[in-house]
Amino acid sequence: MAKVTTPKPAELVTSIDLKPSAQQWMDIPTEIKPGTFCWGAKAKNLNIVEFPNARDWNPSEEDWKLPENWQEIFLTGMKNLLDKYRSFKVFMDICVRCGACADKCHFFIGSGDPKNMPVLRAELLRSVYRRYFTTSGKMLGKTAGARDLTIDVLKELWYYFYQCTECRRCSLFCPYGIDTAEITIMGRELMNQLGLNTDWISGPVANCYMKGNHLGLEPHAIMNSIEGMIDDIETITGIRINPSFNRKGAEILFVTPSGDLFADPGTFTCMGYLMLFHELGLDYTWSTYASEGGNFGFFTSNEMAKRLNSKIYAEAKRLGVKYIIGGECGHMWRVLTQYMDTWNGPADFLEVPVSPITGTRFDTSRSTKMIHITEFTADLIKNGKLKLDPSRNDDLIVTYHDSCNTSRGMGLLDEPRYIIRNVCNHFHEMPENTIREQTFCCGSGTGLNASENMELRMRGGFPRANAVKFVKDRHGVNMLANICAIDRATLSASMDYWVPGVRVTGVHEMVANALIMKGEKERETNLRGEPLPGKEGN
Amino acid sequence: MKILLPLFAVVALVVIAFVGVQANLQAFFGIVIPYAAVAIFIIGFIVRVFRWGSSPVPFRIPTTAGQMKSFAPWIKQNKIDNPSSRLGVFARMALEVLVFRSLFRNTKTELHDGPKLVYGSEKFLWLAGLAFHWSFLIIFVRHFRFFMQDVPTVIQIMESLDSFLQIGAPLLYLTDVVLVGAVTFLFLRRVVMPQIKFISLPADYFPLFLILGIALSGILMRYFTKVHIVGVKELVMGLLSFSPVIPAGIGSVFYIHLFLVSALLIYFPLSKLMHMGGVFLSPTRNMANNSREVRHINPWNYPVHVHTYQEYEDEFREKMKKAGLPVEKE
Amino acid sequence: MSIEQFLSEQKDTILTKWFDLVLDTYPPDTAVFLKKQDNPFANPVGHTIREGMGHVLDELVRETPSGQIGVFLDNIIRIRAVQDLTPERALSFIFSLKEVVREALRTASHQPLPYDELLAFESRVDRLALLSFDIFVQCREKLYDIKANELRKMTFRLLQRVNDMDEDQEKKPDPAG
Numbered sequence A: 001m002a003k004v005t006t007p008k009p010a011e012l013v014t015s016i017d018l019k020p021s022a023q024q025w026m027d028i029p030t031e032i033k034p035g036t037f038c039w040g041a042k043a044k045n046l047n048i049v050e051f052p053n054a055r056d057w058n059p060s061e062e063d064w065k066l067p068e069n070w071q072e073i074f075l076t077g078m079k080n081l082l083d084k085y086r087s088f089k090v091f092m093d094i095c096v097r098c099g100a101c102a103d104k105c106h107f108f109i110g111s112g113d114p115k116n117m118p119v120l121r122a123e124l125l126r127s128v129y130r131r132y133f134t135t136s137g138k139m140l141g142k143t144a145g146a147r148d149l150t151i152d153v154l155k156e157l158w159y160y161f162y163q164c165t166e167c168r169r170c171s172l173f174c175p176y177g178i179d180t181a182e183i184t185i186m187g188r189e190l191m192n193q194l195g196l197n198t199d200w201i202s203g204p205v206a207n208c209y210m211k212g213n214h215l216g217l218e219p220h221a222i223m224n225s226i227e228g229m230i231d232d233i234e235t236i237t238g239i240r241i242n243p244s245f246n247r248k249g250a251e252i253l254f255v256t257p258s259g260d261l262f263a264d265p266g267t268f269t270c271m272g273y274l275m276l277f278h279e280l281g282l283d284y285t286w287s288t289y290a291s292e293g294g295n296f297g298f299f300t301s302n303e304m305a306k307r308l309n310s311k312i313y314a315e316a317k318r319l320g321v322k323y324i325i326g327g328e329c330g331h332m333w334r335v336l337t338q339y340m341d342t343w344n345g346p347a348d349f350l351e352v353p354v355s356p357i358t359g360t361r362f363d364t365s366r367s368t369k370m371i372h373i374t375e376f377t378a379d380l381i382k383n384g385k386l387k388l389d390p391s392r393n394d395d396l397i398v399t400y401h402d403s404c405n406t407s408r409g410m411g412l413l414d415e416p417r418y419i420i421r422n423v424c425n426h427f428h429e430m431p432e433n434t435i436r437e438q439t440f441c442c443g444s445g446t447g448l449n450a451s452e453n454m455e456l457r458m459r460g461g462f463p464r465a466n467a468v469k470f471v472k473d474r475h476g477v478n479m480l481a482n483i484c485a486i487d488r489a490t491l492s493a494s495m496d497y498w499v500p501g502v503r504v505t506g507v508h509e510m511v512a513n514a515l516i517m518k519g520e521k522e523r524e525t526n527l528r529g530e531p532l533p534g535k536e537g538n
Numbered sequence B: 001m002k003i004l005l006p007l008f009a010v011v012a013l014v015v016i017a018f019v020g021v022q023a024n025l026q027a028f029f030g031i032v033i034p035y036a037a038v039a040i041f042i043i044g045f046i047v048r049v050f051r052w053g054s055s056p057v058p059f060r061i062p063t064t065a066g067q068m069k070s071f072a073p074w075i076k077q078n079k080i081d082n083p084s085s086r087l088g089v090f091a092r093m094a095l096e097v098l099v100f101r102s103l104f105r106n107t108k109t110e111l112h113d114g115p116k117l118v119y120g121s122e123k124f125l126w127l128a129g130l131a132f133h134w135s136f137l138i139i140f141v142r143h144f145r146f147f148m149q150d151v152p153t154v155i156q157i158m159e160s161l162d163s164f165l166q167i168g169a170p171l172l173y174l175t176d177v178v179l180v181g182a183v184t185f186l187f188l189r190r191v192v193m194p195q196i197k198f199i200s201l202p203a204d205y206f207p208l209f210l211i212l213g214i215a216l217s218g219i220l221m222r223y224f225t226k227v228h229i230v231g232v233k234e235l236v237m238g239l240l241s242f243s244p245v246i247p248a249g250i251g252s253v254f255y256i257h258l259f260l261v262s263a264l265l266i267y268f269p270l271s272k273l274m275h276m277g278g279v280f281l282s283p284t285r286n287m288a289n290n291s292r293e294v295r296h297i298n299p300w301n302y303p304v305h306v307h308t309y310q311e312y313e314d315e316f317r318e319k320m321k322k323a324g325l326p327v328e329k330e
Numbered sequence C: 001m002s003i004e005q006f007l008s009e010q011k012d013t014i015l016t017k018w019f020d021l022v023l024d025t026y027p028p029d030t031a032v033f034l035k036k037q038d039n040p041f042a043n044p045v046g047h048t049i050r051e052g053m054g055h056v057l058d059e060l061v062r063e064t065p066s067g068q069i070g071v072f073l074d075n076i077i078r079i080r081a082v083q084d085l086t087p088e089r090a091l092s093f094i095f096s097l098k099e100v101v102r103e104a105l106r107t108a109s110h111q112p113l114p115y116d117e118l119l120a121f122e123s124r125v126d127r128l129a130l131l132s133f134d135i136f137v138q139c140r141e142k143l144y145d146i147k148a149n150e151l152r153k154m155t156f157r158l159l160q161r162v163n164d165m166d167e168d169q170e171k172k173p174d175p176a177g
Ligand code: HEM
Pocket: A096, A097, A098, A175, A176, B096, B097, B098, B100, B103, B125, B128, B129, B130, B132, B133, B186, B187, B204, B207, B208, B273, B275, B276, B277, B279
């Protein structure tokens, strides 16, 4: 055991005040610590998507193998972004450093690192902006809060832009709506130009570009994966489902994050989609080409995001479908809501979505022609088109986690709740300032869900987990529902660490468990193969 | 240092004005500087806003702070916090600008434990922010008394409301007290709360000192040194009618006051005070969340290199055929 | 007065001092946030740590321990184990309790310190420290577990697919629907 020297308490207490709190943040060097960062991108992945300055590099090494003129690349890039985005320009200029956002970030709350305060995360870049793009910064330097873009500054920027999940919680509380997520997006765009991507993001991007999905599942592998689920569904319900792939002339194209295809508990959600669509007799098809709803390109550059996203409309056009339904995913829906149509629209070859079952017209999606599965299902339930037995979920005491993106980049709050209330009998909300638009991030969004940065993820996940723990202690909650493929993976990890005993589920897994299908045999187990409530003895 | 420097700067401004007046430079401080300051303010403000405006808004990125407009009428939209119409956006912006809606969001204080009831300091920020801005605005409007031959009734009413306490002679204006109090609070916040101190720059202290200086010099004139008010009005009217005069007998406090105001005007467009303009241009607040209904156009949208279905099929054709997937080319 | 009595009477002061020492391991800007913000959801770290420490203190002075002390310690250490602290720093808070108590005794009572009782109390704190090391190690192991788990979940399905690949080709779902 290491030697523990404990000074006298009084000494320690006073030493709090003596600490150089007056020190300016600029003078505090940043140390890149293990457990908090992701590995650098591999050259081969960057080359696949023609990203600049591809090379193998390691963030923990001194030499990042930057191109000679990296400063020039960075500053020219910054100028371009300022000219292209009013958001960036305005946000660089108008922060009054009131601090309202400071303690709203889950990474600050969970880590206590002051540079994780959103305002400071933004100031890291703003200081560079002042130095090179404002008169006062050029003249007064540090007095005006400006600093040179040195290699250490670059590393610091990199480090903290990969400790932000672009969750926009800070933006909610800022009196001017300054969105640090937007600034992080710009920051990562600049990093991208220097080849400073992370492996965990650029791998999926390359996969998605070539193979259609982040996991790099080739066409037969996708089918194979779904085949496995169909077998499981048959075992549980006695019903053999027969979905179609790449089928021309289907009415609807279904796109969901590929995460749901391979890892539990996402696979159960995916089984839920399959069962629901089968029960409805929906005329829909999967695509192996547009087999990814998520968009890790969004975490590298705007252009890359657009390149990946283009497949969805392209495939809808090729297959001649009428409209698109999208599965449960968080950032996917921010992209689909706020970016897709602008990038790759107009989707005038599609029709305004109309539910073939209820006849409801989804006018709010009349331009994107793509609806969220929870909109589709909520409508079905409201119109009494589903036979549901919520008591099959009676072993679950459920709470619901709003994904950052669907809450603060869309506003899809009550649709999933409506479904949950209809498919299970025990539902409890977490405390008010941790849900809906104030929801806390899972802590691992924007491609931070790697394993080498697990400590960071756990810290960032703590505020969310803490709220879950509260409802667990109070109501005995044992299931955390959500509508995001990344959540399903990352919250599982976070619950495992912080609140053991709480598991994670997609909303459509619960739907499928409650769904009474035509001609099904008496179900003994839920989709996870566990006995249904009341059937434990069998 | 980051506190002292801006303090010295403001003190220096006071000294400059004082020395100037002693050196009989009234014309410079009473005419040249104010004209220059107003010109810089107006031009600077326009240039800044124009520069922001010259960058497009490529994407529709409102921060949605409530239930969106749903396909279903039975799901209730939060029309203000997640607006889908112009009216909603207008209401959202009005709430932001007039009552600092987002700052207020901050103030929930439930479920506190421990012996003491602790109010979120953010509530004070919201309150002080409002008090500061509103009293600043009212004081500013009150000043039109000096700018107009006949004082409009609105301003008279405002004055009497402001002084309804009926204390002292001349009557004490409530807003004077509130302004000084609020600015002092905002300053203390930046000194006492380590978190806020940590993020503060000299550029955050300077405007506070400057505004405090303006307020204090104004108060000094009104309640203590009793400035030669007729002379002041004469000077102001002269400036406004572009036939400037320097009446005799105006005390140096007035020139200090005027100089500090000029400094604020000049400083304004160069600094974070431009949040006044910026808040209206913030894309996360001033846009409707209707991008699924109406396509938002990005002026610099350009074609990108994509991996087409054909390329995909070319690579996987054999595997697809083997798996029984339909292909375009056999 | 026994040391237990003394501790329960002085609990609030001791707890506050003890908490301050823990906060000292954070940057000062953060320390104030952790200390001042009382909302358990807005400041889960500060709240959990303080609450956990309160319970630990209660347990130490209780006649018949409830056996829950491990849980309370766990709540604290689970947080410390993912914040970037060395094990030494993560767990030093246990030892600072001794100092806080000694100091409190020194200032509160004029009589000579009740050495026997104090020693007994300190041995209890030492046992607490040992327990804490266990918990710390468990937490770290859990982290590695989670990493391994995530990896396994991925490779499991992948392997399954690869294995199924060839034998399964015939009974593929009909892609034409
Ligand atoms: C449309 C007009 C304006 C709006 C909506 C607005 C809004 C705000 C808000 C929400 C804050 C943050 C809260 C606070 O610190 O009080 C703020 C800060 C501030 N505003 Fe304004 N403001 C406006 C105009 C002005 C003007 C005209 C001035 C001064 C000349 C000004 C000076 C300041 C200063 C100095 C601060 C920083 C206070 C601090 O240091 O904490 N604002 N403003």
